[in-house]
Amino acid sequence: xxxxxxxxxxxxxxxxxxxxxxxxxxxxxxxxxxxxxxxxxxxxxxxxxxxxxxxxxxxxxxxxxxxxxxxxxxxxxxxxxxxxxxxxxxxxxxxxxxxxxxxxxxxxxxxxxxxxxxxxxxxxxxxxxxxxxxxxxxxxxxxxxxxxxxxxxxxxxxxxxxxxxxxxxxxxxxxxxxxxxxxxxxxxxxxxxxxxxxxxxxxxxxxxxxxxxxxxxxxxxxxxxxxxxxxxxxxxxxxxxxxxxxxxxxxxxxxxxxxxxxxxxxxxxxxxxxxxxxxxxxxx
Amino acid sequence: xxxxxxxxxxxxxxxxxxxxxxxxxxxxxxxxxxxxxxxxxxxxxxxxxxxxxxxxxxxxxxxxxxxxxxxxxxxxxxxxxxxxxxxxxxxxxxxxxxxxxxxxxxxxxxxxxxxxxxxxxxxxxxxxxxxxxxxxxxxxxxxxxxxxxxxxxxxxxxxxxxxxxxxxxxxxxxxxxxxxxxxxxxxxxxxxxxxxxxxxxxxxxxxxxxxxxxxxxxxxxxxxxxxxxxxxxxxxxxxxxxxxxxxxxxxxxxxxxxxxxxxxxxxxxxxxxxxxxxxxxxxxxxxxx
Numbered sequence: 001x002x003x004x005x006x007x008x009x010x011x012x013x014x015x016x017x018x019x020x021x022x023x024x025x026x027x028x029x030x031x032x033x034x035x036x037x038x039x040x041x042x043x044x045x046x047x048x049x050x051x052x053x054x055x056x057x058x059x060x061x062x063x064x065x066x067x068x069x070x071x072x073x074x075x076x077x078x079x080x081x082x083x084x085x086x087x088x089x090x091x092x093x094x095x096x097x098x099x100x101x102x103x104x105x106x107x108x109x110x111x112x113x114x115x116x117x118x119x120x121x122x123x124x125x126x127x128x129x130x131x132x133x134x135x136x137x138x139x140x141x142x143x144x145x146x147x148x149x150x151x152x153x154x155x156x157x158x159x160x161x162x163x164x165x166x167x168x169x170x171x172x173x174x175x176x177x178x179x180x181x182x183x184x185x186x187x188x189x190x191x192x193x194x195x196x197x198x199x200x201x202x203x204x205x206x207x208x209x210x211x212x213x214x215x216x217x218x219x220x221x222x223x224x225x226x227x228x229x230x231x232x233x234x235x236x237x238x239x240x241x242x243x244x245x246x247x248x249x250x251x252x253x254x255x256x257x258x259x260x261x262x263x264x265x266x267x268x269x270x271x272x273x274x275x276x277x278x279x280x281x282x283x284x
Numbered sequence: 285x286x287x288x289x290x291x292x293x294x295x296x297x298x299x300x301x302x303x304x305x306x307x308x309x310x311x312x313x314x315x316x317x318x319x320x321x322x323x324x325x326x327x328x329x330x331x332x333x334x335x336x337x338x339x340x341x342x343x344x345x346x347x348x349x350x351x352x353x354x355x356x357x358x359x360x361x362x363x364x365x366x367x368x369x370x371x372x373x374x375x376x377x378x379x380x381x382x383x384x385x386x387x388x389x390x391x392x393x394x395x396x397x398x399x400x401x402x403x404x405x406x407x408x409x410x411x412x413x414x415x416x417x418x419x420x421x422x423x424x425x426x427x428x429x430x431x432x433x434x435x436x437x438x439x440x441x442x443x444x445x446x447x448x449x450x451x452x453x454x455x456x457x458x459x460x461x462x463x464x465x466x467x468x469x470x471x472x473x474x475x476x477x478x479x480x481x482x483x484x485x486x487x488x489x490x491x492x493x494x495x496x497x498x499x500x501x502x503x504x505x506x507x508x509x510x511x512x513x514x515x516x517x518x519x520x521x522x523x524x525x526x527x528x529x530x531x532x533x534x535x536x537x538x539x540x541x542x543x544x545x546x547x548x549x550x551x552x553x554x555x556x557x558x559x560x561x562x563x564x565x566x567x568x569x570x571x572x573x
Contacts, residue, residue, distance in 0.1 A: 001399060001401055002479055003401045005400060005479055007480060010480075011393065012392075012393065012408075014389045014393075015390070015392060018449040019412075022430050022445065023426050024411070025430075026429040027426040030426055033429075090296065091296060091300070091303070095303065098304070099564075100560060101307040101310050102307065102310055103560070103563070104310060104311065104556060105310055107500065107503070107553075107555060107556040109549065111508055111510070111526070112530060112544075112546075112548045112549050113317070115545050116313040116317055119344065124334065124337060124342055124343040124344040125335075129343060140338070142336075157310070160310075161310075210417070214416070220510070221510045221511065224510055225530065225531055228535075238421050239420070243514065247518060254425055254428075255425050258425040261419070261421055261422055262418060265418065
């Protein structure tokens with residue numbers, strides 16, 4: 001560890017300047033926009049913009065959809081990736097092919113995958129063929145509220161792999177003697193899972209749910225690929241709202257929406273941090 | 285149970301079967317994209333036109349082999365009409381510029397945050413974590429305000445510059461650098477190396493796996509850019525990367541879209557193969573909590 005070195009400023013300079021210039025200073029400066037009315041006088045209006053935006057149906061719809069979609073995607077990726085990592089862990093030290101093929105989509109541009117998605121989720125596509133073969137009726141996947149299914153699946157397809165390898169690394173880091181000792185003491189599978197595996201991976205599990213949640217807020221991408229710039233109401237996200245307001249140069253609404261969302265996000269993650277701390281305390 | 289089956293080879297059959305099914309689901313979309321890129325444009329056009337029919341008796345055909353194996357989709361996009369190729373070049377341009385900038389900024393910041401003690405370090409790191417937690421919908425606002433005031437909106441720098449300071453990669457590399465043994469740098473200091481020598485000759489080479497992983501992950505981000513070009517370049521259709529155009533290509537369906545997708549996947553495939561080991565090692569060796 002270097003102390004009292006002037007050269008630290010050299011290393012901090014490019015990144016620090018950039019962060020200041022592009023994020024921190026304008027972030028604070030932007031508060032001004034959210035508190036003024038945007039007219040030529042730019043009068044101070046206090047919290048009026050915030051009150052107005054919560055009455056704006058499109059903002060509320062976008063926020064609701066973004067929250068709902070991220071609450072579907074993040075836990076789905078979380079649970080699936082843990083299950084897959086556990087399966088892979090059983091094949092140790094083999095199973096590299098499976099691990100590598102799960103990771104592949106993470107590097108793939110999901111934009112290019114859209115074509116295949118449109119084909120398989122078509123009304124006459126493979127998914128509906130499977131559905132009718134199993135005795136269900138066909139579903140119109142690419143319109144209306146069912147649009148969420150291909151959108152979520154495209155997200156899961158792409159993002160599963162990275163979470164799997166993080167989980168797998170955590171599972172492999174648990175020392176094997178712990179299990180051997182537990183078995184000597186007569187602990188069964190469930191006792192081992194709840195007594196050793198789960199407590200050991202709590203920090204990792206927490207990291208993954210956070211990372212996936214941040215990622216899932218960006219689900220606008222998948223919505224845009226499949227639903228276009230003006231998608232169905234069921235997948236109209238906050239980003240759609242922001243783009244519309246931004247297109248109209250309505251900076252008051254853009255900043256107000258962003259800061260409202262930021263408050264919600266910080267409240268959520270703050271609650272998650274506290275939960276994790278409590279959980280770790282109880283487990284140890 | 286788990287540990288019993290661990291000893292019985294037969295017990296792994298179900299595990300293998302499940303993972304095989306999963307691997308197929310993961311790989312098939314990529315494989316089919318490549319397969320369809322070798323169909324003739326007219327066949328693809330006819331095939332894509334059977335989409336969107338709500339006739340309960342009709343199905344889309346399941347096509348697994350072309351009537352004639354053809355490279356004419358590639359001929360169309362690479363030689364005859366290069367508009368797709370131009371957007372591909374845009375994508376490549378953004379990706380290279382972003383990665384170059386990140387290569388300068390990110391490891392230096394991570395080094396300062398992990399190997400130095402200075403006033404305000406914890407506050408700075410906390411700020412970076414907060415920034416990492418903020419979704420794009422929030423960070424786009426400060427970015428837009430700055431870009432607008434310096435007149436960079438609707439230029440390529442609007443997409444490129446804010447990405448140079450991506451907090452996630454600073455976090456990732458810092459976590460790895462924290463785990464480096466102190467003896468490594470102390471030995472170099474005894475030999476008279478300063479902080480800059482230590483950085484260039486020891487820290488960077490040792491961090492090879494995590495830097496490789498960060499390059500690959502950042503590439504994946506850059507190659508799939510959507511939000512930034514759509515907002516920051518909303519008035520410049522000519523500057524859009526290929527990733528935002530597939531929606532339009534599919535709805536127009538000129539029969540060449542699969543070759544477009546295939547050439548777009550190809551660089552990502554190379555990056556994946558080249559950095560696979562680094563990603564795995566980087567994740568394994570980093571204390572990510």
